[in-house]
Amino acid sequence: QVQLVESGGGLVQAGGSLRLSCAASGRSLSNYVTAWFRQAPGKGREYVVGINWTGSTNIAESVKGRFTISRDNTKNTVYLQMNSLKPEDTAVYYCATKQRPSISWIWDDYDYWGQGTQVTVSS
Numbered sequence: 001q002v003q004l005v006e007s008g009g010g011l012v013q014a015g016g017s018l019r020l021s022c023a024a025s026g027r028s029l030s031n032y033v034t035a036w037f038r039q040a041p042g043k044g045r046e047y048v049v050g051i052n053w054t055g056s057t058n059i060a061e062s063v064k065g066r067f068t069i070s071r072d073n074t075k076n077t078v079y080l081q082m083n084s085l086k087p088e089d090t091a092v093y094y095c096a097t098k099q100r101p102s103i104s105w106i107w108d109d110y111d112y113w114g115q116g117t118q119v120t121v122s123s
Contacts, residue, residue: 002026002112004095009117012085020080020117022095027112030073033098036080037107038091038119048093050103051078058103063089085121092116 008020022034035050049059049069057069066084071077078095096110104110 002097004097004112004114006093006095006114006117009093009119011120011122014085014087014121014123016085016121017081017083018085018119020082020093020095020119022078022080022114024076024078024097027097028073029071029076029078029097031100033100033103033110034071034078035096035098035103035110036069036078037094037096038089039094039116040088040091043091045094045107046091047105047107049080050105052103053100056103058105060105082119085119087121087123090119090121092118
């Protein structure tokens with residue numbers, strides 16, 4: 001059974017930073033694709049950034065230059081470092097994992113998802 005557990009969300013002022021974690025069990029993330037999605041209130045789910053098994057990444061234009069994804073294979077954890085946060089980044093952030101090789105921007109292409117962590121950015 002694969003489980004993904006996100007943590008690190010919270011309330012931060014605009015311009016601040018947060019680091020989200022996605023800890024996995026039952027699957028070695030170094031052999032799969034992992035991505036972060038988010039869903040703002042009243043909006044659909046949005047792809048944020050993904051990392052594949054080789055370490056290559058693919059990031060949405062809306063967060064490019066502010067967010068980065070990384071992976072610690074020893075901890076089987078993927079991180080989302082979020083800098084220069086804006087109120088429009090407020091959302092529930094989810095991590096998800098899928099079979100390799102390709103990063104997908106489509107939620108339903110992933111086969112396991114976490115429960116989400118709330119990020120709120122105040123102006």
